[in-house]
Amino acid sequence: MLADLATRGVVVQSVSPGPLEVDAWREAHHPRALVRPHHVHLLDLQGGWDEVWSHRFSKTSRRGVRTAERNCVTVERGTRGELLPEFYALMERAVLRWSRQQHEPAWLARRRLHRRDPREKFEAIGRCLGDRFQVWVARVDGRPAAACLVTRGANAHDFRxxxxEELKHYRATDLLQARAIQDACEAGCRYYYLGESGTGTLGQFKERFGARRIVSPEFRFERLPVSRVERGVKAAVKKIIGFQD
Structure with missing residues (x-):
């Protein structure tokens, strides 16, 4: 596969194994490939919901779920993208909040979001996957407080x-995550994949629900020095606008 990618006339392309195929890729290499670590989290659902809840969720997560229930947080699951408007509105608000914290112009933050994750992309996923595409929304007094996107087959993949942030003390995210994981257990899924995590607090959050960090190699092929140029441009732009990581 790596040899095939290296022969293609594409400026930038990358590939990394899924969390269940990591071992088979440990020794893979190619002289033209840039290799960097790819951090993901995977939750083993063996034993079913009772086992996951009692022995894999941390005390902090179980307490958060109970707090959300006491706060009358409600959770709804939609399929085929019917709840996407609420999800995307939350995403746009979050992006604008992050832009203020990082001193990034709002127009630039919106442009990055709409280029990287346009709403049309998620709508297309919903049309293609139908009932296997789930949008989960947690609400406080009818107001969306948290949301996530899950695709489901033999395993479940929580990918967004x-x-x-204004409603985080209701612990809606804890209840949302628990309900989506419970649904995957009851559907007979073997694993619940929580996607890319990096090395910061996001990974720690996923580990509270029993997910295990897996580091796999990501192979990147560049016909031009795109990564080096990107790093230089990003550093210059951040300096100009006073961006704070």
Missing amino acids: GVMD
């Missing part, structure tokens, strides 16, 4: 999540 967002929350309303």
Whole structure:
């Protein structure tokens, strides 16, 4: 596969194994490939919901779920993208909040979001996957407080999540995550994949629900020095606008 990618006339392309195929890729290499660590989290659902809840969720997560229930947080699951408007509105609000914190112009933050994750992309996923595409929304007094996107087959893949920072004390995210994991257990899924995590607090959050960090190699092929140029341009732009990581 790596040899094939190296022969293609594409400026930038990358590939990394899924969390269940990591061992088979440990020794893979190619002289033209840039290799960097790829951090993801995977939750083993063996034993079913009772086992996951009692022995894999941390005390902090179980307490958060109970707090959300006492706060009358409600959770709804939609399929085929019917709840996407609420999810995307939450995402846009979160992006604007992050832009203020990082001294990034709002127009630039919106442009990055709409280029990287346009709403049309998620709508297309919903049309293609139908009932296997789930949008989960947690609400406080009818107001969306957290949401996530999950695709489901033999395993479940939670690949986008967002929350309303103003409502975080309701612990809606904990209840949302628990309900989506419980649903995957009851559907007979073997694993619940929580996606890319990096090395910061996001990974720690996922580990509270029993997910295990897996580091796999990511192979990147560049016909031009795109990564080096990107780093230089980003550093210059951040300096100009006073961006704070």
